[in-house]
Amino acid sequence: MTIVPALDLFVAGVVLIVAVWTVVARDSSSAVVGFVAYGLLLALVWVRLGAPDVALTEAAIGSGLTGALLIGAAARLRAGESSTSAEHLGGVGRTLVAALATIVAAAIAVALLSLPDPAPSLAPEAAANAGATGLGNPITNVLMAFRAMDTMLEKFVLVIALVGVWSLAPDGAWGGRPRSYHRADPEGALVFLARVLPPLGVVLGIYVLWVSADHPGGAFQGATILAAMWLVVLMAGLGDVPEVGRQQLRLMLVAGPVVFLIVGLGGLLLGGAFLSYPQDWAKPVILAIEFAMILTVAATLALLVAGPPERSAEP
Amino acid sequence: MSETIVFGLCAAVVAGLGLYGAIVNPQPLRKILAFNLLGSGVFLFFGVVARRGAAAGFPGDPIPQALVITGVVVAFSATALALALLLRYFDATGSASLRDGAASNAGPESTDA
Secondary structure, rough: OOOOHHHHHHHHHHHHHHHHHHHHHHHHHHHHHHHHHHHHHHHHHHHHOOHOOOOOHHHHHHHHHHHHHHHHHHHHHHHOOOOHHHHHHOOOHHHHHHOOOOOOHHHHHHHHHHOOOOOOOOOHHHHHHHOOOOOOOHHHHHHHHHHHHHHHHEEEEEEEHHHHHHOOOOHOOOOOOOOOOOOOOOOOOOHHHHHHHHHHHHHHHHHHHHHHHOOOOOOHHHHHHHHHHHHHHHHHOOOOOOEEEEEEHHHHHHHHHHHHHHHHHHHHHHHHOOOOOHHHHHHHHHHHHHHHHHHHHHHHHHHHEEEEEEEEOOO | OOHOOOOHHHHHHHHHHHHHHHHOOOOOHHHHHHHHHHHHHHHHHHHHHHOOOOOOOOOOOOOHHHHHHHHHHHHHHHHHHEEHHHHHHHHHHHHOOOOOOOOHHHOOOHOOO
């Protein structure tokens, strides 16, 4: 019976070791690799906390896509790394900061240990209203129905972040293509994987969205898999990033938020509240939003990783 | 319910580590990394609170769990924007340092800003 608590302690210990490594590692590339490992281990912790949906998100976005971004950035910044090594804080400063961090960690720990028991929970309400949407997965219910406003605003955040990234383009590359990846060896493993993986990945991504009605999964997790497939193709040089000024691309990027907004305003006209779904049509409406969303989110995530335009648009 | 204590304390330490790293490390990339660590400690704390609210046959309270999913995606967007800013700064100045004067050896691109 003691094997599970011992495993918990072991996983928590490994997570902490990798987190320490991420902070103290000497060069940035090692720290980034530590961070990716940390994210994957954290997914295990989320499973132990009874949250497989969060575990999928953490592994796919928190570790995978963020890792891809960070590794790319670390590689480009390597040239400038040596110039900053002389700016480390002195011993006294370090001690003070360590004391501050310890106080913050202790305060969080005290807050944790003094949480009320039994814990307040909205789970009974979520269970009582699950029948209204016809979805079996409580997380999807919360994301798409009970707190759909949060999910809609998050779509806007993604698109606004992409607008922010694109606005960092140099003047000459305005509306052009993001930087291209190094040409991969056409006989190499990357090109082979980029031909074999995408058909499987696209099916898997749509499957993860489809099962999220009743089982762990979801539109973000599915969209991340689709984005990863596109990125593999781009990195292998089998396709090029589209010009960010293209009309179709921009339509795709706003499709998700626009469908969400139309449904929301429709609810205002028909049901009397923003984002209220028609009683018998809740599930089809939610699936329609999710399928519009998966395209938009996949494209946005991949383009966020691709970065701002750096090559000028062809005339 | 021992896992809530173990992973709750783990979340507290990770948040503290992230704060330490964000202040002590001079390179902006390492600060972004540490900031993500700090955020994930907070998410983990949220997950522990959700686990404590397990009821009605669910392994955890689904509302905080759904909020964490939204939070992870927003954290990714913020990280992407921060890294794009950092790389643009690096391309424009040839330096990844935030110290005053370190950008004096400005590259040719800095004139078109």
